[in-house]
Amino acid sequence: MFNAEAYRRDFPILSRQVHGQPLVYLDNAATSQKPQAVIDAIVEYYTQHNANVHRGVHQLSDESTTAFHDSRRVIAEFFGAKPSELVIVRNTTEAANLVARSWGEQAVTADDVLLLSEMDHHSNLVPWQQLAAKTQAQIMVVPFTETGRLDMGRLQQLLTEAGARLKLVALSHVSNALGTVNPIAEIAELLADHRHQYQVSTRFFVDGAQAAPHLPIEFAKLGVDFYAVSAHKMLGPMGIGAVLIPEALLAELPPFLYGGGMIDVVTTHTATFIDDLEERFTAGTPDVAGLVGWAAACQYLAKIGMSQVAKYDVELVELTIQKLSQLPAITILGPTKPEKSDQELGRVGSVSFVYKGVHSHDVSQILDSVGVAVRSGHHCTMPLHVKLGVAASTRASFQLYTTPAELDVLVTGLEKVKATFGV
Amino acid sequence: MSDLYPEELLEMARHPHHFGQMSDPDQVKTGLNASCGDDMTVYLKLSADRQQVVDILWSGQGCAISQAAMSVVADLAIGKTWAEIEKITQAEILAELGLSEISPGRIKCLLLGISTLTREV
Numbered sequence: 001m002f003n004a005e006a007y008r009r010d011f012p013i014l015s016r017q018v019h020g021q022p023l024v025y026l027d028n029a030a031t032s033q034k035p036q037a038v039i040d041a042i043v044e045y046y047t048q049h050n051a052n053v054h055r056g057v058h059q060l061s062d063e064s065t066t067a068f069h070d071s072r073r074v075i076a077e078f079f080g081a082k083p084s085e086l087v088i089v090r091n092t093t094e095a096a097n098l099v100a101r102s103w104g105e106q107a108v109t110a111d112d113v114l115l116l117s118e119m120d121h122h123s124n125l126v127p128w129q130q131l132a133a134k135t136q137a138q139i140m141v142v143p144f145t146e147t148g149r150l151d152m153g154r155l156q157q158l159l160t161e162a163g164a165r166l167k168l169v170a171l172s173h174v175s176n177a178l179g180t181v182n183p184i185a186e187i188a189e190l191l192a193d194h195r196h197q198y199q200v201s202t203r204f205f206v207d208g209a210q211a212a213p214h215l216p217i218e219f220a221k222l223g224v225d226f227y228a229v230s231a232h233k234m235l236g237p238m239g240i241g242a243v244l245i246p247e248a249l250l251a252e253l254p255p256f257l258y259g260g261g262m263i264d265v266v267t268t269h270t271a272t273f274i275d276d277l278e279e280r281f282t283a284g285t286p287d288v289a290g291l292v293g294w295a296a297a298c299q300y301l302a303k304i305g306m307s308q309v310a311k312y313d314v315e316l317v318e319l320t321i322q323k324l325s326q327l328p329a330i331t332i333l334g335p336t337k338p339e340k341s342d343q344e345l346g347r348v349g350s351v352s353f354v355y356k357g358v359h360s361h362d363v364s365q366i367l368d369s370v371g372v373a374v375r376s377g378h379h380c381t382m383p384l385h386v387k388l389g390v391a392a393s394t395r396a397s398f399q400l401y402t403t404p405a406e407l408d409v410l411v412t413g414l415e416k417v418k419a420t421f422g423v
Numbered sequence: 424m425s426d427l428y429p430e431e432l433l434e435m436a437r438h439p440h441h442f443g444q445m446s447d448p449d450q451v452k453t454g455l456n457a458s459c460g461d462d463m464t465v466y467l468k469l470s471a472d473r474q475q476v477v478d479i480l481w482s483g484q485g486c487a488i489s490q491a492a493m494s495v496v497a498d499l500a501i502g503k504t505w506a507e508i509e510k511i512t513q514a515e516i517l518a519e520l521g522l523s524e525i526s527p528g529r530i531k532c533l534l535l536g537i538s539t540l541t542r543e544v
């Protein structure tokens with residue numbers, strides 16, 4: 001059995017109190033907490049090994065360089081990718097910007113179509129909108145259905161409509177507001193056919209920010225061109241993330257940032273750039289401590305096993321849906337039942353809801369008074385909220401340390417909302 | 424619950440003051456808290472020299488705090504000149520709501536009404 005109680009002891013922050021009550025942290029989709037192993041790895045790096053990488057011929061620099069490469073290897077392996085395919089950035093948002101600049105500005109022209117999704121996070125919309133504005137490319141948008149799933153029928157129509165003009169599909173693996181798991185491998189196959197049929201090189205960018213914390217990711221098998229993640233949502237530190245790019249594609253891309261570390265030969269007026277893919281995309285001093293911390297998070301998760309983590313997460317999601325469905329004032333956003341064709345719920349990580357007659361900020365404020373931390377607002381998904389006709393929602397989101405008892409505290413808090421506002 | 428949502432505030436949120444739309448306003452101002460999804464529209468009747476606010480109606484949607492604070496602001500501002508309205512303080516609005524302080528995350532909610540009212544157009 002999955003022992004969330006035991007894992008809780010690995011997370012020092014979970015033993016603190018807020019407003020005199022035990023912390024019930026249900027804002028994991030915004031950022032997760034960090035286990036002692038991650039905190040220790042970062043502290044150990046700075047107390048024992050800190051030095052710049054690749055630059056010095058001395059003991060500490062060697063240790064730091066080893067830590068740098070070892071960490072990259074652990075992180076890449078965690079995602080089923082090669083270390084050379086791991087381009088380090090600050091977060092998912094930066095990953096999208098990097099691809100929009102490095103790939104987009106050279107590949108996209110006024111004849112092209114960028115296919116985006118209505119359920120996506122602003123981070124996976126705005127960089128592409130900017131790219132479209134610069135290149136005059138056309139944006140098309142895949143809607144989601146009434147049950148909160150990607151409209152696959154419409155997606156296929158749009159693929160045909162765009163035809164040879166389709167340059168990019170940008171989509172989240174998991175929606176941060178609906179929890180919906182999108183069929184990435186299936187869409188990757190559709191796109192493989194599309195490329196073949198139209199003899200084009202349509203690219204597939206996947207925002208994995210909410211998938212990486214809850215699902216096993218096998219990058220080599222997904223068939224996508226860009227897969228973006230943030231360490232901080234998967235038990236790692238803030239300020240580090242990555243975009244995974246297959247070697248063959250990466251070799252075609254120009255560097256994103258220029259400067260030290262990624263050059264071959266520099267004169268005062270010219271420079272040539274290193275062929276080694278890992279170094280080509282590492283301009284300047286890397287965040288070695290961040291990498292070390294992230295690698296520790298990957299090891300922590302790998303030891304438990306992502307398929308176990310995923311299974312437990314679905315239990316929490318189902319339990320939350322069951323509990324919230326009993327409160328008449330609450331409407332749950334996103335899928336609540338398996339679709340007929342398969343038996344899986346197809347939803348992970350979070351449950352967002354609207355409390356009839358009470359604004360999500362007030363719901364959150366009252367939940368906070370009983371120690372429950374949730375997110376309120378539009379969760380950086382304004383188009384999604386506009387489509388649903390709600391200005392804002394409240395989101396409870398989970399991690400492997402979330403317990404069923406905490407969901408009961410959530411329900412108690414919601415009863416307090418009723419007591420306060422009388423609705 | 425008295426600390427978070429005092430009765431004054433809840434009462435004001437349930438029964439807002441000066442709520443509604445004006446058919447012939449002298450000025451209309453709108454405000455938005457994008458991150459909350461709150462919006463506010465303020466309709467004004469002004470004196471002939473436009474220096475004094477003669478009447479206010481407002482409409483909008485948002486949390487209990489932004490809505491109740493707008494009621495307070497309307498109560499405080501009607502009959503005042505712009506120079507006097509500029510002097511309305513955060514503490515004054517809080518006091519009318521029965522609150523002594525507000526958390527950093529809710530300041531924008533509290534101030535949506537007054538900032539909409541005093542916005543340059």
Ligand SMILES: Cc1ncc(COP(=O)(O)O)c(C=O)c1O
Nearest residue numbers: 091092093121123176207209230
């Ligand atoms: C689906 C999704 N995409 C992108 C992001 C952006 O992540 P970050 O803030 O780490 O760049 C988030 C996080 O809020 C997210 O949930």
